[in-house]
Structure formats: structure tokens, C-alpha cells
Amino acid sequence: MRGGTGEAIAGQTLDQSGAGAAAPMSREGVDHALRKLREERERISASLVELEGQPGIRLLKGARLTGETWRRWEDARSRLGTLWQIFDAYQRVLEAACELRGRSPRPDPATLAELSGLLSGCSVELPDGEIPLEHRTLLGPQERRITLDEAVAMMSDAFEFVAREVAAADSAWTALLLPLEEAEESWREATRLAHTLDGTRHPELDRVGRELTALGRLVRTDPLSFMQNGHPDTGRLDRVRAALRTVGDELAGVARMRDEYPGLVARVTAVIEETEQTERRARETYETVLAKIHSPNLPAPSEGLGTALRDRLAALERLREAGRWVEMAGRFAELERAAEEALERARGELRLSAGLLDRRGELRGRLEAYRAKAARLGLIEDERLTALYGEAREVLWTAPCDLRRATAILAEFQRVIRASESETGTRR
Incomplete structure (x- = not known):
């Protein structure tokens, strides 16, 4: 946004208080300077309008901010307000110069001197908030004036500061809002699925929901608190999304078990029946070994493995009737593992006894x-x-x-x- 007119304004000698005098500019110099300044004003005005129209600045203005973002936006908003005030003062000087120049096609020396003071002297009055402490008195700030070029420099600094803060907030929101909204939708879907499964609360899902609520509030009100080394840190959000995926996969597995339950029960029942048959064979073979082999040194085979498994299956059936699918899923997985282990144990005991007879x-x-x-x-x-x-x-x-x-x-x-x-x- 910088674009001063110093190269078009010669003989500037005024100090910050307006004392002293500047060599009057020629009519051609005045006209050239006014043309450059009008072009500069148009560029500055367009930049300010574009800045005000940025999505990030609209979000900041409309959001209820907290923490680091609130602090930095308050500073940026103050700088933005000052920028507009300086621009208004800048425009007033420029409009006054244009009006004065338009009075006569051939201005006299006094008019040229006045125009030179407006264009190259300290003609722009700063707003009170921009007057440093050393220029103030007990009765309030003293008037302070700067040149048009200095006004452009101050506006440029303020513009860059505001643009930088807005870009930082916009970058944080861009990186965080979409995955946050996706996580929130995943949580809602998981909650709906959990409700259809047993209608009770899911402890881990509740915990993730609380974490997600706190995280969502922070993302929406203080996105700059997530910035690390100039980049949004999504680590906390990533962990919540990973936990949601785990819970979602678990619930999806429960839903599949509910839908496929008859087939699953048939399979585990088949394993239990095979376990019972193998148990009987192991017991019979063991008794044969005791009768036919001298000092076999074999441990007695297990008893009641199949019976215990059937009892656990019956308990699961009661959970199914109560519609407690989430609780049931974990217990069913345990039953499946227990059934496979029991069958392998019975097979091993049968092999021990049969091995002596085979020998x-x-x-x-x-x-x-x-x-x-x-x-x-x-x-x-x-x-x-x-x-x-x-x-x-x-x-x-x-x-x-x-x-x-x-x-x-x-x-x-x-x-x-x-x-x-x-x-x-x-x-x-």
C-alpha cells in the first residue's frame, strides 16, 4: 500500500509542528503531485475496502472471541479504526488541496505557497490515540500533524499489521473448522448409532463428546491459541478424531454383530459342541490309557469346559433380550476367544492320551x-x-x-x- 509522493514534491523543509516554510511549488509541480495523490488515494481506498471484505475479518467481527485471539483482535481492530481515521484526515487534506487548486487555472504565488504547505508540509492531523505520550500535556494531547507521505507510511504499517493478524486467524480457522465440523458430525452419527444399539450412554463416547465440545468452543472463539511457530497445531483435534474413529469402529462392529447375531451364535455353538465331544473323547481315551498303559504319568483331562461355555452363552442371550448390544459385544468376543481356547485345550489333552496308545x-x-x-x-x-x-x-x-x-x-x-x-x- 506504500506509494509516497516525495519524488514529486520538492523543497520540503517543514518540521512536525508546522514551523518553517517550504519553497513554493510550481503550478506544474502542484498538478503533478495532485494527480499522483489522487491515484494513490484510489489504491489506498481499494485496499481498505478489500481488507474490510475479507472473510477472516468478517468472522472476527462476528465471533465472540476469547483469550489470545480476543487480545490480538482488539489490538488489530483499534489499529484498523485508526487507519480509517488517518485516511479520512488524509482525504480531507487532499480534497482541500483539490478545491483550492480548482479555484483558478493560474494560481497566484500565495495560493501556490498554500498548496505547497498542504501537499508537502505537516498538514494531516493525527487522531488523539496516535499522539505519543511525549507530545501530551496535563490538559490532554497536543495537536500533532504529519505530512501526506508520513500518513501513507502510518496507514501502510497499520494495514500490514491488521492484514497479518486477520490472515493468522483465517489460517487457523481454515485448518481447524472443517476437521472440527467433521468430527462433530462423526460424534453425532456415533451417538445416534449407540442409541439404536442399547439406548444407554456410552462412557467413552461421552468422554470424547465433552472433549470435543470444549475443543469446539476454543476453536470458534480463540483459534490463535492453536498457533505454533506460525502454523495451526491440529494435534489435539487429531487425537479427538482418532478416538472417535476407534469408538465409531467399535460401535459399527457392535451393529454388525447385532445384524449377524444368529450366524455368530451358530458358529460359537458349533465350537462348544466340538469342545464337548473332544472332552468326552479325551476322558474316554484317558481312562483307556489308565487301563492299558503302565504308569502313564498323565494329568487328568479337564471337565466341564463345554458346560461353562454354554452357561456364558445363555447369559449373553439374556443381554440380547434386554437389547444391551454394546455390553454384549465385548462379552461375546470374550466368549469366542474362550471357546477357541477351550477347544484347543481339549484337543491337546486328547493328543496326550492318544499319543501313548499310538506309541x-x-x-x-x-x-x-x-x-x-x-x-x-x-x-x-x-x-x-x-x-x-x-x-x-x-x-x-x-x-x-x-x-x-x-x-x-x-x-x-x-x-x-x-x-x-x-x-x-x-x-x-
Whole structure:
């Protein structure tokens, strides 16, 4: 907005109080200066109108501001008011000069001297608020006048200050208002969904709502409090939006569970039934092991896993009937995990018991395989092998079976076969 007319005004020698005199300007100099000043006034007027029309300044004027934004806007608004006052005083001087110049096409020396004082002297009276303390007295501020160029410089400083403050507030609102409004709409949607699910209050949703309300009030009344190093800090708002996404996802999951509940119940019921069947098999297999295996050293399998799961499922059904879907969702997820864990536990206990019986069957198979190998080697009549075979068979087909003893016998049976096989090879 700066654009002084010093280059068109020669011989300026007036001080701040108007003392002294300036060399009169020529008629051509006066006309040139007036033309430049009128152009300058149009640019200044357009800039002020544009500033007043900025969305940011309209928001600041219409908002109920607090805190840092209120303090800075009060300062900027005062500067804006002073800017207009100086501009009015500037215009009055310019209009007076134009009116004086228009009286005669060829002004006399006295008129030229007066015009020179208006155009290049201290002719613009400052508003009271702009007079420094050192220029005031007990009775009030003394009149202070400045030149047109100095008035333009002061207006430029005030304009830049106001524009900078308005731009800062506008930048903060631009960065914060849209995500804030999106977060508020997300909260409203989540609240509506929570109400349809169980009609009760959701503690986390309530907490986020309180935080969002406080944050919204601050964004709308004090956006400049969010500025950090010249940029809006959206960290607090981002955290609230993340919490809302988490709650929203949770509620959406609850809604899906409500809509898909029959299928979910069917699946968890199938897992419970398999758990019960596996429990029975594990118990039966364990009892078989106790009868058929000597000192199995097995812990007793679990009992009642399926029954406990069915009780929990029945409790969930009561929550469903009461429409308490949010509470139910968490408990249903826990039931699903518990059912999978119970099934895996029952399977593991079944594998432990079945493994001992499988071990006995494996040893029986190895015994017959070793005997067949002995026959192929022509050792079927070997007394040592015959005795070992009889001993192993007695152990493996007698209940309870001593697996450790049977394993040792089979190892000896295999060693004798290998030794006999080596001797036969040596003789050849």
C-alpha cells in the first residue's frame, strides 16, 4: 500500500509542528503531485475496502472471541479504526488541496505557497490515540500533524499489521473448522448409532463428546491459541478424531454383530459342541490309557469346559433380550476367544492320551517288522531273538503295557539283528 509522493514534491523543509516554510511549488509541480495523490488515494481506498471484505475479518467481527485471539483482535481492530481515521484526515487534506487548486487555472504565488504547505508540509492531523505520550500535556494531547507521505507510511504499517493478524486467524480457522465440523458430525452419527444399539450412554463416547465440545468452543472463539511457530497445531483435534474413529469402529462392529447375531451364535455353538465331544473323547481315551498303559504319568483331562461355555452363552442371550448390544459385544468376543481356547485345550489333552496308545501301536508294528527282517536273514530260529520276541510280545500285548520296558526290549532286538547281520557279512 506504500506509494509516497516525495519524488514529486520538492523543497520540503517543514518540521512536525508546522514551523518553517517550504519553497513554493510550481503550478506544474502542484498538478503533478495532485494527480499522483489522487491515484494513490484510489489504491489506498481499494485496499481498505478489500481488507474490510475479507472473510477472516468478517468472522472476527462476528465471533465472540476469547483469550489470545480476543487480545490480538482488539489490538488489530483499534489499529484498523485508526487507519480509517488517518485516511479520512488524509482525504480531507487532499480534497482541500483539490478545491483550492480548482479555484483558478493560474494560481497566484500565495495560493501556490498554500498548496505547497498542504501537499508537502505537516498538514494531516493525527487522531488523539496516535499522539505519543511525549507530545501530551496535563490538559490532554497536543495537536500533532504529519505530512501526506508520513500518513501513507502510518496507514501502510497499520494495514500490514491488521492484514497479518486477520490472515493468522483465517489460517487457523481454515485448518481447524472443517476437521472440527467433521468430527462433530462423526460424534453425532456415533451417538445416534449407540442409541439404536442399547439406548444407554456410552462412557467413552461421552468422554470424547465433552472433549470435543470444549475443543469446539476454543476453536470458534480463540483459534490463535492453536498457533505454533506460525502454523495451526491440529494435534489435539487429531487425537479427538482418532478416538472417535476407534469408538465409531467399535460401535459399527457392535451393529454388525447385532445384524449377524444368529450366524455368530451358530458358529460359537458349533465350537462348544466340538469342545464337548473332544472332552468326552479325551476322558474316554484317558481312562483307556489308565487301563492299558503302565504308569502313564498323565494329568487328568479337564471337565466341564463345554458346560461353562454354554452357561456364558445363555447369559449373553439374556443381554440380547434386554437389547444391551454394546455390553454384549465385548462379552461375546470374550466368549469366542474362550471357546477357541477351550477347544484347543481339549484337543491337546486328547493328543496326550492318544499319543501313548499310538506309541504302543507303533512299538507293536516295529516288533513285527523286526521279526520279518530276522526271517529274511534266516535268523528266525535264533534262540536269542526268539526269546526277545516272546518277551516283547508279552509286554506289548499285556495290559497295562510297560512302554519303557517294551522300548528297551525292541532296542535290544534290533541290536541283535544288526550284530547277526554283521557276522554273516564277515563270514561271506
